[in-house]
Amino acid sequence: MDFRRRVTESLLFVFLFSIPAAYGQGLTFALVSKSLQDANFIAAARGCEAAASEDGNHCLHVGPEGAAHFRSQDLAIRRLLKQDVDGIALSVTNGAYLARQSLKQVTKRNIPLITFDSDLPEDLHFLRSAYVGPDNRVIGQQLGGIVNRFMDEGTLCLMSASPFDTNLNERLMGVRQALTGDPKPDEPGLLAGENGWTETGRCPWYNADDKSRAVTQVFTAYTYEHSDAIVSVGAWPLLDDNRLREALLPFRDSLRSREKLFILATGGLRPQDYSLMDEGLIQGFVSIDFEAMGRTSYDVLKRLHEGRAVEEYWPTPVIQVLPEPAPVTGGESTQPE
Structure with missing residues (x-):
């Protein structure tokens, strides 16, 4: 493992385990994006956290540092699963790879999973409960x-x-x-x-x-x-x-x-x-509209946590x-x- 990858993993570890401790009570959902630095995903995370805070809950923004890459996103999901999380909204990089890797653990732990912005391939839709975002x-x-x-x-x-x-x-x-x-x-x-x-x-x-x-x-x-x-x-x-x-x-x-x-x-x-x-x-x-995507993602995850039925497709503005x-x-x- 090279030095840059070790630094990335260390930063990701600190990010995931320092924030939730400060949140305290309430449900914790996670928005897993393709990149933490992408302005669009920052907007989605802002919308998710704003909607969650209205209910006394929280929405983490989790994902790779720097450029998007499916292996880094898989690592982010694996790190996330080391803590308690009440639901995950995922913007998919390489769906086939993630399905063979970290998403197996998401399914095994029965954590509600939806996709936003980028869906899983059609033959893998069974892994998620809904897709939020534009067509x-x-x-x-x-x-x-x-x-x-x-x-x-x-x-x-x-x-x-x-x-x-x-x-x-x-x-x-x-x-x-x-x-x-x-x-x-x-x-x-x-x-x-x-x-x-x-x-x-x-x-x-x-x-x-x-x-x-x-x-x-x-x-x-x-x-x-x-x-x-x-x-x-x-x-x-x-x-x-x-x-x-x-x-x-x-x-x-x-x-x-x-x-x-x-x-x-x-x-x-x-x-x-x-x-x-x-x-x-x-x-x-x-x-x-990525901020609307984040707000809607929180709403769908909250419904799933409450055991309510949800539509498979939740469109957002374009x-x-x-x-x-x-x-x-x-x-x-x-x-x-």
């Missing part, structure tokens, strides 16, 4: 709907974090469905001329949850892959917004005229995100955000403030 295929369809608004055909580069993430793969599929009008494009689904769309070169590109790599991939897709449209199914390039602006400036005129497109899915929008859109460097967002107030096929739009 990720619809997120992809809304991203593709923004592309369709500005461009009828062209070359496309899709960007994601990992080929293992169920929710991100569903978003990729949704984009392809929107662009081709095909509700069930063949796996692996790479577009090769369908309805005028072709995925370029090495795309889809995976950034391993690395914001710097994501920005480099954006520049490379425009420069060397000659992509007309880039669709990122997550917010990774936005996390280094100054460097992203520099990477997009050589293509500013083409982006402003919408000869090229750059469209992303993200959580709540920040002022710097609106600035990039106002400058014409981004043509639209699909914004996901909206399209565009640079001008016009309707977009496949979803609601909103004008930036």
Whole structure:
């Protein structure tokens, strides 16, 4: 075991065992995210804890330090299971791996388990009681709907974090469905001329949850892959917004005229995100309400703890955000403030 991994495990151990002792009475639920540093999951944890505190209960935020990785998430779950917890909400990285590892212990201990943001694969749904969050295929369809608004055909580069993430793969599929009008494009689904769309070169590109790599991939897709449209199914390039602006400036005129497109899915929008859109460097967002996801996750876990029946799917808000107030096929739009 290398030094960095030992430090990560030590930090995780301290995090898990120092916080609950301070909580005292009440139920304790855990929100297991893909990364403790991800702003979207911080928002989800904030919503979960706010809802729990209203009832005198608590919601821990548990997950890997740094970049998301399924082995680190599995370790976080194993550490969590060393204490008493009344329910777990999990944003799934690699569902098949987790099912073979730590989720076996969750099932054995009969701890209520739900998923949020990213669900388990369909053949593993029996391991959880409910899924909280948006329909990720619809997120992809809304991203593709923004592309369709500005461009009828062209070359496309899709960007994601990992080929293992169920929710991100569903978003990729949704984009392809929107662009081709095909509700069930063949796996692996790479577009090769369908309805005028072709995925370029090495795309889809995976950034391993690395914001710097994501920005480099954006520049490379425009420069060397000659992509007309880039669709990122997550917010990774936005996390280094100054460097992203520099990477997009050589293509500013083409982006402003919408000869090229750059469209992303993200959580709540920040002022710097609106600035990039106002400058014409981004043509639209699909914004996901992670705080609502956290609040709803707490509500579902509390119901399960009380022995109440719950619905299998609990949808949370998603909206399209565009640079001008016009309707977009496949979803609601909103004008930036």
